[in-house]
Amino acid sequence: MVRDFKALLSIVLLLMAAGGQAWAAPVKILALGTSITQGYGLPPGTEFTVQLQAALKRDGIEAVVTNAGVSGDTSAGGLARLDWSLADRPDAVILELGGNDMLRAIAPAETEKNLRAILARLKAAHIKVLLAGMHAQRNLGPDYVKQFDAIYPRLAHETGVLFYPFVLDGVALNPKLNQADGMHPNPAGVKVMVARMLPLVKKLVGR
Secondary structure, eight states: OHHHHHHHHHHHHHHHHHHGGGGSOOEEEEEEESHHHHTTTOOTTOSHHHHHHHHHHHTTOOEEEEEEEOTTOOHHHHHHTHHHHTTTOOSEEEEEOOHHHHHTTOOHHHHHHHHHHHHHHHHHTTOEEEEEOOOOOGGGOHHHHHHHHTHHHHHHHHHOOEEESOTTTTTTTOGGGBOTTSSSBOHHHHHHHHHHHHHHHHHHTTO
């Protein structure tokens, strides 16, 4: 019996040495955001989180990407639901909030305060973060645009988190990549988002 157990243990150790990452649990990524993350207007299975998880798998990274996007949510709403959003103890968070603040013309200082509080809590919990930025619509006036657009690079610089400057980079204002409302990406637009963000997400999870 002891000899059989030792033989089995030797096989397991050899497989672990050969398999490496195959024995590791999937990395858990929480996408905390707005309708862009949630998948507003998209057919099931084409949302950002689903496409990102599939892209990671194609690159040999086993991950579970949880959709914590809420349509219409503000930075204050994201902060209010942060604790229960983290209940599953993710390894990393993609933070995509603030766009609805801008659409409601909430004071940029208020948005920055909420995002800063979220980042502080994530840091205290030792959770890695990828901050996805947003750009203000230019019809809000130069003062508002200047203040809002400065939020994300400043927070990224001060906190040292990974930074993706514009979550809709390559997608915004392209009719072929957006739904009829001109604001939310269609499945093809989400594919572009994932492809452009993927290198930073892989860096986020250390792969």
